[in-house]
Amino acid sequence: MIDIHSHILFGVDDGAKDLEESIAMARMASSDGVTHMIATPHFFENGTTSKTNLLQKIETLQRALHAEDIPLTVLPGNEVRVNSAAFIYTHAQQDHFLYLNAAKGFVLLEQCWNHYNEDTPEIVDFFLHQQTRPIIPHPERHYFFREQPQLLMELIHQGAWxxxxxxxLIGTNGKEAADFSKWLLQQNLVHTLATDAHNVKRKxxxxxxxxMAKxxxxxxxxRAILERMEQVIA
Incomplete structure (x- = not known):
């Protein structure tokens, strides 16, 4: 399996606190059947980490996994927050954040937690026009998507996943998130699954x-969901 959204990378955001926890998370993921995991640290205003730093940490982690004989490949990415259209365009132009693959075919595009950004449809179009498909992480956890599903459905209609x-899906994030995620699945509006793992407890x-999807x-x-997850890193 392919995990396209995780915070396994140590010491860069609210994910793994150190290399040891990254290794422990990798061991859990590998034992769970994951072969490839994309490290997607947050990228937002006042919360950016240089690509050079992230790539160096991934290299350090991958060497450690090899030494521990853990058969997991960690790939680079970011979870890019929609602070504003200007924020996205500026950092995209300057190539500051990481896409989900080297071909820039997919980008993880996160909403702020306290409101839906009305620039989002414009930003989705921006990425689609450069042959990048935006993937909207954890829509079931955002109150505005639960209250106004049409906001999400419009983005899907544009071409977002x-x-x-x-x-x-298993209920750990509360009843509202569980109910909405199951509704999305039953409406065939779930394109990919991921863990959004942050540590050995949020594992x-x-x-x-x-x-649960099955x-x-x-x-x-x-099968289509799993194939899309593979497509992200193809």
Whole structure:
């Protein structure tokens, strides 16, 4: 399996606190059946880390995993927050953040927690015009998507994908997130799954989300979700 959203990278945001915790998370992910995990530290106003620093940390982590004989490949990425259109365009032009693959085919595009940014449709178009598909992480955890599903459906209609979190499907993120994630799945509006793992407690548990998807959706839907996750790193 491919985990396209995680905070496994140590010492850069609210994810793994040190290399040892990154290694522990990697061991959990590998034991869970994950072969590739994209490290997606947050990228937002007053919260940016240089690509050089992130790539160096990934190299350090990958060497440690090799030494520990943990068969997990960690790939570079960012979870880019929609602070404003100007913020996105400036940093995209200056190539400051990481996409989800080297070809810039996908970008993880996160909303702020306290409001829906009305620049989002314009930003989605911006990325689509440069042949990058935005993936909206954890929409089920945002109150404005739960209260106004049409906001999310309009972005999907434009061409964005969604990424529902395993913890939401299994109920760890609360009833509202669980109910909305299951509704999205039943409406065939879930394009990918991920863990959004942050530490050994908020842990990598992708298989649990996949199993729940298999219970709630048909086989073809589940297979399509897994294939899209593979497509992200292809």
């Amino acid at each position: 969604t990424q529902v979190t395993a913890d939401s 990598p548990n992708l298989s649990a989300g996949v199993q 219970q709630l959706a048909n086989e073809a839907q589940t």
